[in-house]
Amino acid sequence: MNHLEHALRIARHTDTGQLRTRNEDAIASDASIGLAVLADGMGGYNAGDVASQMAVLTITAELISGFNQARQTGKQVDSNTAANLMQSAVNSANSAIYQVANEQEQCAGMGTTLVLSLFVDNQVVIGHIGDSRAYLLRNDQLLQLTNDHSLLQEQIDSGLLTPEQAKQATYKNFVTKALGVDPEADLEINTHTVAIGDLYLLCSDGLTDMVDDYEIETTLIEHYDDLESLANALIRKANQRGGKDNISVILISVVEGFPINRPNWLQSLVKKVMDKG
């Protein structure tokens, strides 16, 4: 019915890991609007899972209703509109978490990292806060699409640390931005053009801290054809390396193009005339 559902294959998996007792990660996806969202909660009195769950649920609910409204008014959602919808959905999630964190003592200081993608019009809009990442495998090459909002990354960026030194760093998990800790969400949004055959990976730091990029790349190539077993393989590898944190992955592969119907010249003309009138 929906061409996106034919164009995308999605698999997602989350695991508590070897050391933690609770899973503070939350993931969700909705193929009909091309949405995948992953959140890694933190802080609070055992409330990290509250923040991540709230983030994922609020964003999913807001985006679905946003796309619905657009659909009802007959508007085509292009990547710009999608980015706006994403921003406002993330904003409402942010204020909801922020409010709960401030009202509930046991939730004080809770927050969550976030990475989410919206596939629309042969493009993917990727938003992220914190150190949850999005990767792209294209032509057997792994490419990191997001730049961590972490102390470590900032130090690398400013030249204080080399990537080699960074691997030895002990403070890997200090994020400089998170959802729900400030009244305003500082979401970074980037749009990329999609090619058929692309494989996108959203993951929490439970994967990337345990498994290095090279190994992620070889795993993606090896299990390229079966997303479910690929998701399991990634989580298995992270657990074998110690599984110190919760591990979550969402995989999206693009099997078909999904352009939106552009208005033809006649419609544009009518629209212009109507607008003037």
Place this chain on the structure above:
Amino acid sequence: MLLACSNSQWIQAVERVAYDLGVQLSQRDAGDDIAIIAIDDASIQNIGRWPWSRQVHAEIIQKLTAAKVIGHTVFFLEPQRDPGLAYIEQIQRQLNQSSFNNTAEGRVLSNIIHEAQQSLNPDAQLAQSIAKANNVVLAMPFILGTPKGKPDGALPEYISSQALSHIVDNTQLNDVTPNTIQARAMHTPIAPIASQARAIGHLNHMLDIDGAVRVEPLVLQYYDQYYPSVALQVATRFLNLDTQDIQVTLGKEVQVGNLNIATNSALQMHSFFYASQQEKNPFPMDSFYDVMSGKISPSKYQDKIVLIGMAATGDGGDTQITPVSAHMPPIQTLAHVIASILNEDFFIRPNWASGFEYVVWLCIALYLMLLLPRLSASIAIAVSLSLAIAITVTHFVLMTQHGWWTQLMMPLILLVLGHALITSKHYLLTERGKLRADAESSESNHNLALMLQSQGQLDMAFDRFRKCQLDESLMENLYNLGLDFERKRQFNKAEQVFNYMSSYNPNFKDLKQRIITSRQLSETVILGGHPQSSLHSSFDTENSTVTKPMLGRYQIEKELGKGAMGTVYLGIDPKIGRQVAIKTLALSQEFEASELEAVKSRFFREAETAGKLNHPNIVTIYDAGEEHDLAYIAMELLKGHDLNPYTKPNRLLPVDTIIRIMVKVAEALDYAHQQHVIHRDVKPANIMYEPETQSVKVTDFGIARITDSSKTKTGMVLGTPNFMSPEQLSGKKLDGRSDLFSLGTTIYQLVTGVLPFEGDSMANLMYNISQQTPKDVREINPDIPVGLAHVIHKLLEKNVEARYQHGQALVVDLQHCLAENSNA
């Protein structure tokens, strides 16, 4: 598409309606050349039963000799013979043969006979008057139908002379198929009368399928001859022209002199029908009888066209349906037709009409197929509406301004139906998509709501629940949400939830009862200004109609006691099943509204400070919060009791035990002072002791400070300052040594059963604390070891420098006492 092959019959009906409307909207001047003499009911009443003697007709024609043309629509098809006439003629024949004819008497007789013959033969009279007037156009009916063979016989000369001679046949050239109306027979008027007429025309009406007269067949084809209609003949004569001056171009038009009357392919004219102006008939009808009797002067008809015909309602008085009237006497119709011809007012279907209609139809079809599905609903309706208006306006403008009839109702109907069809299809599709999408967003909102509810965010949860589709499972969730609101004493919110639920199913569980209870309770809270009835400060846990109240995320189980600040409750954290003690402070009762904010913030700051303390002899603080003007602190639930009961002289604890307890209290205070936390209210009531386990816990750290500035209420002893240090009473900056002074007072009371400082008034008490040296404990109880007495004395020094400087020093001395005491 579908409409293209739809039944054309009803579309034609719509076209006819549109045509009639166009005719009615057209305004033209009929002119005043035409007058009607109607054979109406009054005439028939006065002159006699119809048909009249032809004498009557002869008479009126005699009167109308001044008229330019008389169009007579009464048929004269059979001779009218008086039965007596035959005898008269027989007598005359006999007379002529006899010789009597030549006598004078015979001649007189002959004249009489002749006279009788004259008056008994109205046909002859009529013929005579027609001949005399020489302006009469007669009517004759044709029998329509396609001739199969040859005519019945040669026509009389007076008929055949009426046939048109100028026939132009360009049909092969123009590739038009002429379909002139054909007649297979005719009823000729009787020769004596007809031969005298100025002209004869056919009087055949063409009725549309709905029985209405819209067209006038100007020319009929009879075998290979063409005969004009009465209207055409009258108009021709009016222009002083002759039948031979009429030129017919088959399938196209009829020309009379300079008049060009465009027709359809059947040589029919789409007649104009003149609207009545100010309720006045465009063609005034005079009664036949009025003219006969001279009531109306014949001079009125000077140089006019006079039409004589039936307008009676009785026999022969049929009316016709025309675009402007549903009951028009045929004579009126004839008048309209003649005026149409003379004024060249008529409607035509231009050559380009069908092409134009096709193009419009095609445009609409393209619009429906290509453009419409891509437009948003509002723009689509605007475009379609303006197109529909454009088509309608075009139709009427062409008709009224140019007399061009284009059949545009077909494209119009296509537009309306097509739009309805396509938009409803579109609507159904989006509606289906919407339902599906609604279900999706409903699910995610549902999950979010449950999560928010579990976090105690009931308002946000309710907002989300409202975005879900109401069904049975949601009702269950909403019911629980309502109960949660009740537990939080937010009865108005609970009522909202229950009301929202009742819109779906008012009979769900005990919903009706819940709504009533919630409403009553929410009103109670508003009314509860009096401390006694107010629900703010205390929970009525016995109220069975309401579920267990909630304070923050804690479920209140029962009241444990009343403290200085407020009530203490036993609560349960439902998430982890832990029992907690919840101390409450009714902020609004204790403080003025102006200082409420400051007090609140101080309360939470202090609670936070106290919460940081982590010591085995200090009660653990879990949580603090406020709800409905009730600030609360959730803390470790302690077994045992405070030391207050042991201050009574007859219930004193053994000295050893007191010292052991005090060691632990001193350690706790020392730890707290190291964290820069001062208790401020050390007294037996704030030390919890469980004899079985010997466990000691200091409670209420820092909380005293919150109540410092509380307004003093008469009759309410908000903690007498018996245990306060001198510097505390004088409002100086405090440190840990103040707590140690209070601890000294506490030990004093525990070992002696009396307070070191007392006073019969507040002022007295304060003076004693700051100035008086208390009585030595050994004077009261000689069993008290000297060491302990010294310790107490040192604790109660007025000068802070002279006291123990920190708890650890006190611990050492107390343990020393303990050792000495057990050795002794």
